[in-house]
Amino acid sequence: MKYWLPPVSGPESAMPTAPRVIPVACPFGLTGGIVYVYYIDAPQPALIDTGVAASPGTTIEPALNATAGHPVPFQVTNGSGL
Secondary structure, eight states: OOOOOOOOOSGGGSOOOOOEEEEEEEEETTTTEEEEEEEEESSSOEEEOOOSTTHIIIIIHHHHHHHHSSOOOOOOOOOTTO
16 A cells, blocks of 8 residues: 655644753752753753752753853742642
C-alpha cells in the first residue's frame, strides 16, 4: 500500500526547534547533596523546580548568566495560583 501526503509549504511545514534544556546543579543540605533545576530556554521560558530558598540568587542566576553569555531575567514565585 502506498501513502501520499500533499506537499506542505510555509511556516507550518517547518519542524519546530526543540528548546534548549539547561540543567543547573544546586547545593542542598549540609551533607553536600545536589538537587537539579532545569531552565527551559524557549519563547516562553520556564524554570522547573526552584531548588531551595537560596538557590535562585546564589546558584541559578549565575549559572544561567554564564551559560547564556548574558543576563537571563527570571522571576521567582512560589507557584501559588497555578
